[in-house]
Amino acid sequence: MSETYDVIVIGSGPGGYVAAIRAAQLGLRTACVEKRETLGGTCLNIGCIPSKALLFSSERFEEARHGLAVHGVRVASVELDLAAMMAQKDKVVAANTSGVAFLFRKNKVDWIKGEARIAAPGAVDVTLNAGGTQSLTTRHIVIATGSEVTPLAGVAIDEQRIVSSTGALALGEVPKRLLVIGGGYIGLELGSVWRRLGAEVTVVEFLDRILPGMDGEISRQTQRLLQKQGISFRLGMKVTSAVAGDAGVSVSIEPSAGGPVESVTFDTVLVAVGRRAFTDRLGLEALGVTRDERGRVATDGHFATNVPGIYAIGDAIAGPMLAHKAEDEGVAVAEILAGQAGHVNYEAIPGVVYTWPEVASVGRTEEQLKEAGIAYKTGKFPFTANGRARAMAATDGMVKILADASTDRVLGAHILGANAGDLIAEIVLGMEFSAAAEDIARTSHAHPTLSEAVKEAALAVAGRAIHI
């Protein structure tokens, strides 16, 4: 049986499902091929959503044990019910994935359940999950196949004792000693979950800092706070092998630059060294679709590959591997296919690490501005001087705004603190409108809120913060 569409989207992650819904909204006959049994891709099934569910739940556990006495709330005994916490996470995931299925029905997007292969421009063959194959024809194809865990040589993932993020979201018991390989956001978030639930957590990072790519000052402060919470860091070190045996997982660790090898035993090892584009099984080589040295589909400014009629978005192409970046690209590509002017502003895509406190960032870091030789002014405001943060007993961290030295235009902002992921939104919006720091400084912010720290940092850019 062959069906004809205007658009076939391959993959139903935040890039793919959003592209499919937007294309259907614009009147294009749209199908989305997804091989997983549920929609939503990495993000909803094994990424953003389950990790945030566990982060939220484990934060409540930590708060009940250590964070309430300061507010005069005494809790006699606090127990962990890990099975219930996992069930809550699964419920959240199911609500989200079935929500996408509902949106597909509502917008009349056909969900083809199976693995897609591009036979030719305009032709997609699907190996159906239910058995058999289906050939589809279409005017446009959008590749939104996302990413997969980057493996680490010498460390074979079994998802039991040596796990990727997927296994770390579903451990059946709290490991006594957890090794996290990689000090990026996934390692720090999942390390935080299991530390709160009782594990002794060690993070080994190849580089001499955590959160590479984030502002250096913020990254150092974040490390200090996580250390205070009990996470140990081994920076400038690399894991060369991990072998699961009766006594645990025996791990070899050595300095990144080479040197003496240590052997240390852990109960569980989490490999979180990054993710790589998942583009191997689409038949791209035979079609002549160009990929870069990291396997990402090469696209122009309009998400078009070098083969007419084939487009790509999300983790499968260059740029930050973030759900909202994939979503924005999904909207943009659908609008382009419908003849509109879809566009993504890569200068204003926030990044958030959902540890406690959160770390949020948008635009340039100080390091990047220095490297680019751009003269800038800095405005900082610590949460210790914010009334609401004091009331919340959440005074760790600060807001830091970087603005152009001559025009005052905001070039970047970095927030470490409670609700940083929400606070960054106003600066992202400001940057979309080319705001000057003074625009933020002169905007009324409700009192008492954490957002006043953003205003004060904007005032501090001009050396006129009021409350410090």
Ligand SMILES: Cc1cc2nc3c(=O)[nH]c(=O)nc-3n(C[C@H](O)[C@H](O)[C@H](O)COP(=O)(O)OP(=O)(O)OC[C@H]3O[C@@H](n4cnc5c(N)ncnc54)[C@H](O)[C@@H]3O)c2cc1C
């Ligand atoms: C633990 C973890 C936590 C994360 N937390 C965050 C966060 O808090 N915020 C954030 O912004 N990002 C987060 N991310 C990253 C985010 O999940 C990704 O950036 C996002 O999912 C990318 O979306 P996508 O649509 O490009 O691809 P994906 O979400 O990876 O979806 C691709 C889909 O394509 C399907 N597929 C692949 N090939 C085929 C084929 N040939 N045929 C049919 N289907 C196919 C796959 O099954 C998959 O469902 C997290 C990731 C992980 C792993």
